[in-house]
Amino acid sequence: MTSPLVTLTGIGKQYGETAALHDVSFDLQPGEFVALVGMSGGGKSTILRLIAQLEQPTAGTITYADPNLVTRVMFQNDRLLPWMTVLENISFASHDKVQQEKAKSALASVDLAEYADAYPSQLSGGQKQRLALARALMADPQLLLLDEPLGALDALTRRNMQQFITKICDESHLTTLLITHDVDEAARMADRVIVVKSGTNVYSAAGAKGKDAETVAKVADEVLKVILAPEGDGARA
């Protein structure tokens, strides 16, 4: 096994008196697609925010293989800039020709080339999330962090987006961490599924990416059992 891209060791996060996370330890291998799954309020998003350095842990350490690791986050809400066109949202209205050309090809890669001059408010929910994905991929990140980006989409668009993201991440061999509360989504998309419960990681198992529906359902069932088990029954990862 190669050395991990990111390693979390004994991570804790306190907000005043409240402990959001305690003793979180796992790593992300290069090119791996990991899903963090668990119930709302379990601390999944906090882990992502710590890895993205949007917040700092109050205990433990996060080690990055490369100190200049390029990380991009795709948020639950698209966070597009409504005053910029679709193309400008990707290039951040850069006047640099190279950036503009790169933005155009990023837009083409998410099938939005014809909407380059439209504004985000003119796009559908799925198109907005594809645009947000293209923006995240613009900087050729080594690590892509997906914070429940498909939560607000309808079932059909959500399924299409799952396939779309898996394809893009596979093609570019991109290390990806997906936060989700949907166990089927986690099982279907990930190489490895980690369950986060009551502020810590309690279970880790191989995902069913690229496998048949039966295997996906089996992995999802196992994960669901761990999530729904009473406190203290989960096997430590």
Next chain:
Amino acid sequence: MDNATELAASEPRPHSFGWHRLLPWLIPVLLIGFWQVAVNAGWLNSNLLPSPWSVVQDGINLTKSGELPRNISISLFRATTGFAIGGSLGFVLGLANGLSRVMRGLFDTTIQMLRNIPHLSLIPLVIILLGIGETAKISLVSVGVMFPIYINTYHGITSVDPELLEMGKAYGLSRRALLTKIIFPGALPTILVGVRYALGVMWTTLIVAETISSNSGIGYMATNAQEFMNMDTVLLCIVIYALLGKLSDVIAKALESLCLEWQKKGRTQ
């Protein structure tokens, strides 16, 4: 039908002549028509309320003599200079206080106290300190314009969606890029509301200042005409105020549609 086709279909057809263009002018035209008829029929005393036509004739005479263009020019000069000074001060203070906690702590309480003083109540003080020259009138306009622009700039900047700012930081935007690509465009709709309001304050302040302490300008023309019971000129000045007010509004609207094209496009879907 895809999105692009839907958008094209919902846009108004170019070069189409619609009654909606004339509709806003219907009430002013009817009122003026009724006024002319009332004076001609003798229902109104033409010494107290001259007919629209005699107001127009007075306007032509004063234009020929050069008095009207001279007074409009000086009023426009005072208004635009005062707006530029007060607007810039309000914008810079709003920007600084919106962006920096230290600046906010230092200035905001003082500004909020000063803001609640009716600026027209400063007229006696301004006359004593600055006389009735240009500085006095421009200062009054500046003070009147500064606060609406300050409040709206400050409010616009502090109301920018924190999630967009977080995204910008997470995507490695520099402080300058955060300001120019997220904070300023996010605050712009609110700033423009301030500009529109300030344009109204600009005319009101100038008119009052020119009426009370001046020897030139539209306000002076109206006061002077009142002393000679020259009602044609008094009414002419009122019409000019209305037209200048409308002009300001047209400029403000044009500025909004130029800067906020994205809002308009978003509404067309």
